[in-house]
Amino acid sequence: MPKLTLTNMIMIQNPATKKVLVQNRIKSWKGLAFPGGHIENGESVVDSAIREAKEETGLDVHNLQSCGLVHWLNSKTLERYFVFLFKTCDYSGELITDSDEGQHFWIDVEELRITPTENQILRYLPMFLEDKYSELFLSWNDENENQNGVYK
Secondary structure: OOOEEEEEEEEEEOOOOOOEEEEEEOOOOOEEEOOEEEOOOOOOHHHHHHHHHHHHHOEEEEOOEEEEEEEEEEOOOOOEEEEEEEEEOEEEEOOOOEOOOEEEEEEOHHHHHHOOOOOOHHHHHHHHHOOOOOEEEEEEOOOOOOOOOEEO
């Protein structure tokens, strides 16, 4: 049976400045990302997002709004990797700027759109910012990890 990985990602937006919180990842894969991580056994998707936000940023997030999901399919092994996406402007607590995962900082969305990064966050932005998609489907394999995605 092919492997299935479940993860989450949360776009936290400051309601006053409209800036979003990003992480400059240094672990496992590098580049800019929104906070998030793996869903643990016995844990709901929403609870995992709340836990990951707290662990990585120190912030308590509330009133998460679902933004759909990113579905990666390995075209050779049929492994599936799901990223459940959420956003919120409702948070409290003290931001941890440096963690084992990387450095956290606030950035304007338009600046983020033009910032070079090594990962997929720019592909994910329409899912967070436009209320017309429920899924981004992408395929990958060891030979070509940058295939075009399909928004649905």
